[in-house]
Structures are given as structure tokens and as C-alpha cells.
Amino acid sequence: MVSIMTTTSPQGRTELLRPDGSPVRVLVVDDELSITELLSMALRYEGWQIRSAGDGQGAVQAAREFRPDAVVLDMMLPDMDGLAVLGRLRRELPDVPVLFLTAKDAVEDRIAGLTAGGDDYVTKPFSLEEVVARLRGLIRRSGAADRRSDSMLVVGDLTLDEDSHEVTRAGESIHLTATEFELLRFLMRNPRRVLSKAQILDRVWSYDFGGQANVVELYISYLRRKIDAGREPMIHTRRGAGYLIKPAAS
Amino acid sequence: MVSIMTTTSPQGRTELLRPDGSPVRVLVVDDELSITELLSMALRYEGWQIRSAGDGQGAVQAAREFRPDAVVLDMMLPDMDGLAVLGRLRRELPDVPVLFLTAKDAVEDRIAGLTAGGDDYVTKPFSLEEVVARLRGLIRRSGAADRRSDSMLVVGDLTLDEDSHEVTRAGESIHLTATEFELLRFLMRNPRRVLSKAQILDRVWSYDFGGQANVVELYISYLRRKIDAGREPMIHTRRGAGYLIKPAAS
DNA sequence: CGACAACCTGTGATTTCCCTGAGAAACACA
DNA sequence: TGTGTTTCTCAGGGAAATCACAGGTTGTCG
Numbered sequence A, B: 001m002v003s004i005m006t007t008t009s010p011q012g013r014t015e016l017l018r019p020d021g022s023p024v025r026v027l028v029v030d031d032e033l034s035i036t037e038l039l040s041m042a043l044r045y046e047g048w049q050i051r052s053a054g055d056g057q058g059a060v061q062a063a064r065e066f067r068p069d070a071v072v073l074d075m076m077l078p079d080m081d082g083l084a085v086l087g088r089l090r091r092e093l094p095d096v097p098v099l100f101l102t103a104k105d106a107v108e109d110r111i112a113g114l115t116a117g118g119d120d121y122v123t124k125p126f127s128l129e130e131v132v133a134r135l136r137g138l139i140r141r142s143g144a145a146d147r148r149s150d151s152m153l154v155v156g157d158l159t160l161d162e163d164s165h166e167v168t169r170a171g172e173s174i175h176l177t178a179t180e181f182e183l184l185r186f187l188m189r190n191p192r193r194v195l196s197k198a199q200i201l202d203r204v205w206s207y208d209f210g211g212q213a214n215v216v217e218l219y220i221s222y223l224r225r226k227i228d229a230g231r232e233p234m235i236h237t238r239r240g241a242g243y244l245i246k247p248a249a250s
Numbered sequence C: 001c002g003a004c005a006a007c008c009t010g011t012g013a014t015t016t017c018c019c020t021g022a023g024a025a026a027c028a029c030a
Numbered sequence D: 001t002g003t004g005t006t007t008c009t010c011a012g013g014g015a016a017a018t019c020a021c022a023g024g025t026t027g028t029c030g
Helices: A033-045 A056-066 A082-092 A104-110 A128-142 A178-188 A197-204 A215-228 B033-045 B056-066 B082-092 B108-117 B128-142 B178-189 B197-204 B214-228
Strands: A005-008 A014-017 A025-029 A049-053 A070-074 A098-103 A120-124 A152-155 A158-161 A167-169 A172-174 A235-238 A242-245 B005-008 B014-017 B025-029 B049-053 B070-074 B098-103 B120-124 B152-155 B158-161 B167-169 B172-174 B235-238 B242-245
Touching: A014 A128, A025 A033, A025 A056, A033 A049, A033 A128, A049 A056, A056 A070, A056 A082, A070 A082, A070 A128, A082 A098, A082 B033, A098 A128, A120 A128, A128 A178, A128 A197, A152 A178, A158 A178, A178 A197, A178 A215, A178 A242, A197 A215, A197 A242, A215 A235, B014 B128, B025 B033, B025 B056, B033 B049, B033 B128, B049 B056, B056 B070, B056 B082, B070 B082, B070 B128, B082 B098, B098 B108, B098 B128, B108 B120, B120 B128, B128 B178, B128 B197, B152 B178, B158 B178, B178 B197, B178 B214, B178 B242, B197 B214, B197 B242, B214 B235
Parallel strands: A025 A049, A025 A070, A070 A098, A098 A120, B025 B049, B025 B070, B070 B098, B098 B120
Antiparallel strands: A005 A014, A152 A158, A158 A167, A167 A172, A235 A242, B005 B014, B152 B158, B158 B167, B167 B172, B235 B242
16 A cells, blocks of 8 residues: 655645656546546646546556556446456556546446445536545545544634634534535635636536526626635635635735 | 554554554455455455455365464355355464355354354345444454443444444443444444445445335434434535534534 | 726526335244 | 335425526726
């Protein structure tokens, strides 16, 4: 088992690294090219090293050569059943966590036992933030002995706990809806960085979202009402560019 | 006989360890690959070290080399009768407890005799929580005189005894059905953590459950009626995410 | 200073998710 | 075999969340 460390970059962004300082490796397995590319891009942006495969055969081979620290696996592959692929992967990589991608309506069906090993899953269509968050969780937890429960995002006096989904400002607990929570998580994972509406839409909403772009404005408005209400504002608009979050003091 | 210690990790999760600090070892014997893999995953996640075998021959050999602290043994093996395997295993590992896996309709009286010696059994199809709980019990008890009552889960004023299956809230005893008990145990083993309905279904219901996912909602509803009735609620819904349990105060 | 674009937010329709009562089916036990 | 218990399905009600729309506000630039 490979232990995983975390470091914090100047931007305050926490990165996962292997003990030798090399980037974390993730294998993405899906037969739809658009999905693997979408994921590869998003995950590379996290600073991770990505390899992708389009079928079970390729997945097993890539696992052998690439030795990833985590695997993203679509359960619907052309050449073999998802469970079969899983079995083969496990033989190559006994302790590597797997994030499953499943169709929404398959959930009730046959997720049986999938999350048993501390694995996790997301349903299609997913949002990239969701996938990244889950993967980070899996990798952190597989990092073994170093099981620090570092699932806490902190910006100024604002905290967000990814395990309990709890959010507080100045110690005061704040209730957020699912979408509000994901939006805030994205902002807090990129403090002091301007995020465009398009970026936000891409990452926080699921990839097949077809609605109006101004949902972002709407949800920013919701967040402000809950987080900045009466206080020194932390969420700022950069007109023509996007939004950013930063500690109130400064 | 090897004595077993327990430590508590940062997450508050209790782990079983051997006196030298190395992880507990469990040997899993079943001819169905899907079962051994399912179990291996789940047990590894408990922080245990797992070895698996697909038949009696392999089991005996693995026992000799691997020196496990406990064995999970399917009573239906291809090459030899379960009892024969058991006999051979006992010769290798006289004091190691065994958890039997049996078909539901198997002759119960034979099993009854077997478990007299402090062993235990579960019927297929089992739930992972069930197997983990039984194994923990066996290992703890084989770990000798030092029976520290570590079989107690406590969250706020709610207590759950994994040995006696007794549950109390604010000192008041509460009767739960088997399924309610397992659900509550799973929640209490992960306090302050949001657990999705799929995760819950995965661990608490048996691996071949094919029903509606809303049984989870139903049983949460039952639990609330018994545990939160009239009191400050401890079971909380995170709409769109899952459920979590936490002490009432907070 | 005026005009335009970008942004904010109230309102309400729609959808999604959750809760729970009623009863059928499976089971446990005498 | 009968009775009480437990598990689970189904379906209706209700609450919450999501989102479109549109009118108001603020900022920017000529």
C-alpha cells in the first residue's frame, strides 16, 4: 500500500501527493470518449496524472502498467460486465479504491456490495465537483495509517465539513441545500480565485445541464443570503469575470 | 492464544489490533469468487488483513502459512465437506474462532453443535454489517480475559451494545427489530457522517436484496419513532445526500 | 450623463425527494 | 396449524429544492 501525503500550496489549495512527491495517479475507465475526456481534463486540473481506458481489457492492462492510486470505473462496458472488470482489477490492485459510475436508474438495482470496500460511486449524469470530491475522499482514506479526518475546508471564519455536510460561519451553523453546498464547496476549494460562471456551471452542475446560465447568479444570491447575511461579505463579484470567495478580513 | 487490543483512530473508529500493533488477520474460505471478494473488500476496510481460499485444500494450507486470528468458512465447499475442513483447520489452529456461512435452509442442529465452542454462524445471504459485527465479536472474545466492554457504541445519550443487542436512550431501554438494530448500528458506527441511502442499503441489507430503495426511508422512519420520539432528534435527513446521526446537543 | 450590459433577486411553477399509513407476504414460535 | 411479529411494497400527501422568468439595480464606458 502506498501512503499519500497532503501539502498546501501558496494558494491555500490542498494537494494530494505520493510520498516521493510525485503526483497521484488515477485510471479512468469508460467507453464513451466524451466522458473519459471530460474526466481526464477535470482530474488533470487537480494536478493528478491520468490514464484512460475504453474497455475492460484495456483497463486491466493499464492497471498493470500504470499502477494507479485510484480507479474511476463505468459499470457499463462493452466487452465485459462491470463486476468482472472489478474482479480483475482487484487482482492487480488489491488495495486501490474504486469510484463507480452508474446510470441513475441502476442504483436501486445492483449496487449491492459495491461500496463495501470503502469504495464509492456516483450516478450519471454527475457533476465534476462531485467526482473530484469523492475521489479525493477515497484517495485520502486509502492513504492508510495517516487517516486524518481532514475533510474540513476552511476560509476565514467559514468552515465546511465534507463528511457531515456541516457549514458554519463564525461558529454559527448554516443549513444549505445540496446544490448550494456543492457551489460553496467549489468556491472554498478555490479561495481568492475568480471563477467564471461558465466554470461554475461546468463543475457544479451535471454535465448534461441544459438550463439557463443565470442559475449561477441565483445560487450565488442564495449563498449570500445565508453566509454573508448581515456580516462582512466573503463572496465577491468581479463584474465581467466571475465570482470569488475570500476571508472577510482583507 | 494471541491477545487482541483495540485502539481508536482519529475518526473515532475503533480498530482491533494484535498486541504487537499489527492488524488482525482473517482467512476467508468460500468457493464463490464473488463472495470472497465481497467479504475481502469489506473486511479490509475494517483495517484487517485478509487472505482467501476457494476450497478445503487451500484453506488448510493458508491456515498453516497465514496463521489467521479468525476464519470465515463456507460450509459448502466443492472438494470436501465443511466438517472435514473444520477438523483439519482445528488441527492447525486450535484456538482460532470460526464464523460459519450456511445456506438458510441448512440443517440448523448441526450448526448448533458446532457453535457451542464459542464459534458463530450467519446464513446466506448475509449483510456485511452482520458479518463484520460477528467477526469483531469472535475476535474480541477469543482475545482472552481482557473482555473490555468495547462492544458498546455510544452517541450522545444513545447507547447500543453489540453483544447483548441492548439499546437505550437516556437510560431508557428500547426494543428494536433485527433490521432496525443493524441500521442503527451502522449509523452509530459512523456518527456525524452523511450516509447515502445506497451506502446504507449496501451494508445493512443482504447482498442479494433486490427491492425498493425506499425501505431505507421506511426503517429510518421506524427508528425515529422509537429513538427520537418526543425527544431532541438525533437522526437527521440531509435532503439529496442521505442521513446522519449525531448527539442531540449540537 | 446617458445607454447598455451585467448582475441581482422576488415570484411562482414544476419537479424531486422524503415521509408514513395501510396492508400483503414472509417468518418465528408455540 | 395458528397467532403475533417483522419485513417490505405501494401509493398518496406534503414539503423542499430547483429553476425559468422578468423587472429592478448597479456598474461601465463612450
